[in-house]
Structure formats: structure tokens, C-alpha cells
Amino acid sequence: MQVSELRAPWTQTNFPYTDDLMFINQSYVTMMMAYQEEKRHYHDISHILQLVSLQQAYTDRILDNEVVLFSIFFHDIIYNAQRSDNEEMSAAAAVTHLRKIGFPAEKTTAVNDFIIATKTHINPQNNPDLDYFLDFDLQILGASPEAYQQYTRQIRQEYSIYPDLLYKPGRKRVLQHFLEMPAIFRTPVFRELYEESARNNIQAEIDTL
Template identity: 30%
Template sequence: MRWAEAIAVLGGTPDAWPRLEARYGEPHRRYHTLDHAAAVARDSAWLAQDLGGTDRAVVAVAAWTHDVVYDAKPGEDERASAAWAREALAGVPEPHIERVEDLVLTTIKHDAPPDDLLATALLDADLAILGAPKELYAVYAKAVREEYAKYPDDVWRAGRIAVLEGMLARTLYRSEAARTRWATAAEKNLTTELTHWRRDQPDHR
């Protein structure tokens, strides 16, 4: 669902779009761009297709805003994005604003109650790239490394290994639809990248 359509469903005006577009166009971004937000909006719409119109609009707004602030500061970025969404939704009924904020904040730990269908749609869509064809996954992995360029290779390697191990140790996708579509490829992609970073460790034997 497009930004203007979703905002209209919630009773607001799409005036914040130019500012949102400008934030996603910041020069330091490589993966967390407007293309990523659009992909999450698209995939979350597919996952939320059986929900009501208002719920679909809430998920769409959360998708468009979940990375609107991105400075490679996990936790801080999501909280700042939620605050940005609140300001952008001025005029929208408070319950809808709160729901969008809550959804954006679920992306900090990628967790929410199992029965939260809106969060399921957003979180699964946000991880869809993990189940992309290997060539696209490689582009994603390279772009994320570039966004964290301030960290030296050894620090990045250790952190990335921890992230990859954590993702492989849990069930990535909350919905059956997402698991069917992306889980097998995601496991292969994550394992391949993890093997690369482990092999690249200075003390690797």
C-alpha cells in the first residue's frame, strides 16, 4: 500500500512524504534506503492481505517509517523512527499513531506476541531479504557492511558472526506463508555468510 493511500485510510494527509523520501535518500545509506522501505511495504501488504483495511494501512505506515531514521545505531534508530512517525501522523487518531509506534518499536528485537498479526506481517517482511536469491543476498550483505564502515573489520566480523548465529538459532519467520516462501533460502544464505566470516577470522585453522 502506498504512503498516500495508507495515510488517507487512517484519516491523515500525506504531507510528510517529501521529508520521508529525503531521509531515506541520505548519502550514508546503502541498504536501508527507500527501496528497502518500499519492499517491506509490498511484502507486508501481501502478508496482511486478510486483515481489515485499517489494519493494512497501519502496517503500511509502519513499513514506510520503520527505518526512516538510520544512523547504524541499533535501538536508537528504531526509537527515533517511531518518534518521527508520531510527528508525521499529526491529525491521525491517537490509537492508530500508537499502533504504528508500537510496530516500529518491535523491530528493535524483532519480537512481539505470537498473536499480533500486524507485527507478524511487518517483521516477516523486514526479513524477506534474507530469503532472496543468493546474488541479491550478497548485495544486501555488502551494503550493510558499508553502512557500518566506521567499524574496523575485526569488530564487524565478531559482531556479524554473533548476529548470524543468533538468526540461525531461532525461527526467523513468524507466519507459515513467510516460512514457506523464504525460510529455506534464508538458512542457506545466512549459513554461507557465516562460513565466510568464520573462515576469515585471524585464528581460523
């Protein structure tokens, strides 16, 4: 899937609720500009492309693909490595957009909750769609060692404002949190595919910190 192919799922997900193609196109451009900010090295349009590709691969297992897609498109639309409220601000941006197009209130609430959940990767309501969305977001942890190492370099670039003295202990805490979880991935299929490699990747990174 190419970046240019993101326009189709964006338009298709919006169009049932608004036929204002100018607004759909303008909001698409705004989204693309956000994910192409220079400060982004991992949380960029390539990350969104990967998650949409995963959504399309598992679409038949998802109950509400509109909620999952809007959650993907908006979950990192606000990103600043120096802030701790990126998820809340991204969720607010999603809600603003969804209200403009008349997206159903209960589905808008779900998108808000899905995006907020990426802060902790906890699913207190045991929503099966949220399980897939969170697993999509963490799939990189179970990627090949080479892809994982590229990911770690990109994350370090995003946090380049912080010296190693601050970055490494903070990063290690995040990684240890994942290792202490009973399972990193929430869905059986992702656990089977990625759990072992994710734990190996994470431990290998910890060993370098």
C-alpha cells in the same frame, strides 16, 4: 513497483485523516529525503519499496493495512549505524506525524510498537499484523543467494566506519541469533517460502566471517 509509485499509498493512507494535501506532499518529500541519505546503502528507499510491494501482495491477509503501511514508511526513517536507538527515534517520528493528522490513538500506539519491534523481531502480543510486518522486514534473508550477497555488501557499506576486527564478530552474533531462533519467519507462508533459504544464506555468510 517503482519508487514513484510510493506517493499513491502514502497519500491514500494519510488522506482519510487529513485533507491538507500540502502537508501530505511535504511530509512525503521529507520522508523520501530521509531514505535517500548518502550514508544509506540498504536501509534506503529501495527497502521501503520492497516492503510496500510485499504489503500490497499480502493486503488481504492483513487486518489493519494503515498501521502496517505507516510502520513500513517510518520504521527506518532515522538510521545511523553508530546509534543504538534508531528504532525508538523512528517510532517517535511516526508518532509525531500521526498525531498531526489525527490518526486514532490506539492505532498510533500500534505503529509505535510495530517499529520498536524491529529491534528484536519479537512479537510478544502475538499480533498477526505484526507477524507479517516483521516477516516483510526480514524477507531479504530468504532471497536468492545473489540478492542476499548484495544485501550483505550493502550492510557492510553502512558499517564501513568499523574495521573488520569489530564488524565481523558483531555481525556473526546477529546472524547466530537468527539461526538459534526456532523459526526466523513468523507466518506460515513466509516460513514455507523463505525459511530454508534464509538459513542457508545466513550460514553461508557466517562461513565467510
